[in-house]
Amino acid sequence: MKRIILILILFLSASLFAFCAPNYQYKVHSANQRGTTGINPKNFGAGSMVLFIVDFSNSMNEKMGDRTKLRVALDTLTSILPQIPSNVQTGLRVYGHRGGFTYVDGCRASKLAVPMGANNSGAILNSLYQTSAVGWTPITYSLKQAVNSDFAGVGGKKHIILLTDGGENCDESPCIYSIELMKTRNDITIDVIAFDIFDEEARNQLRCTALTTSGKFYSANSADELRHSLFESLNIDKDVRGKIKINP
Numbered sequence: 001m002k003r004i005i006l007i008l009i010l011f012l013s014a015s016l017f018a019f020c021a022p023n024y025q026y027k028v029h030s031a032n033q034r035g036t037t038g039i040n041p042k043n044f045g046a047g048s049m050v051l052f053i054v055d056f057s058n059s060m061n062e063k064m065g066d067r068t069k070l071r072v073a074l075d076t077l078t079s080i081l082p083q084i085p086s087n088v089q090t091g092l093r094v095y096g097h098r099g100g101f102t103y104v105d106g107c108r109a110s111k112l113a114v115p116m117g118a119n120n121s122g123a124i125l126n127s128l129y130q131t132s133a134v135g136w137t138p139i140t141y142s143l144k145q146a147v148n149s150d151f152a153g154v155g156g157k158k159h160i161i162l163l164t165d166g167g168e169n170c171d172e173s174p175c176i177y178s179i180e181l182m183k184t185r186n187d188i189t190i191d192v193i194a195f196d197i198f199d200e201e202a203r204n205q206l207r208c209t210a211l212t213t214s215g216k217f218y219s220a221n222s223a224d225e226l227r228h229s230l231f232e233s234l235n236i237d238k239d240v241r242g243k244i245k246i247n248p
Helices: 002-020 028-032 069-083 121-129 139-150 174-181 200-212 223-233
Strands: 049-055 089-095 110-117 158-164 188-195 217-220
Touching: 049 069, 049 139, 069 121, 069 223, 089 121, 089 139, 110 121, 110 139, 139 158, 139 174, 158 200, 174 200, 188 200, 188 223, 200 217, 217 223
Parallel strands: 049 089, 049 158, 158 188, 188 217
Antiparallel strands: 089 110
16 A cells, blocks of 8 residues: 555656646747857867757756746757757757656656757757756766767767756766776767756766766856856857857
8 A cells, every 4th residue: 555655656746847847938940040150160070979968857947046947058058059060960868857656767767859960959959948857867877878879880079068957866976987988988078067066076976977088077057157168068169159149
């Protein structure tokens, strides 16, 4: 009887998170303004590949000023993604997009929302706006899926940009995973944007994940800092940065 009651509580909690999560909308035409500000294509080598891994855990619904952290992230990505040159291969993986009834379910809530491809900004933004933040933070599992599945059979240098507002709360440490990964791979770089994270242990784990793979670690505690972090990770020229504005 207690088991049945526990399952019902988990079910109702997951349903409540999904019901209460903000429903954001994205207009497709905003992604068609490509090239109006112009990211310098020279910053992207031939065959460049960028996979965005975005946190949709429930904590992304917390407020940051007058907006939620998720809203800030969506506004920022909406401003920047359409400026990526159309020949650059981009993709999107999300995690925390569903709750799950058990620890295992919640810690496997990671999916490739948009496979790697050229001219993908519109598809990525559409997927981001159709996703709810309701779950946990399976970072290491998501990185494993990205390396083993999303990049399977893909040659050349691969760049992951991980945007998260929390540390790993499911699997092994992403730091330990990245150390082991670099023993056999040298074609993957992970940049980590720690978004509104003040827990020192989580920050250290994420910093290790980036630096071990020769990536960069960014601490972003505001919309401006998030935008700056994405500019830096994507190697956007300074003169272009001043032309890209975000409307709250």
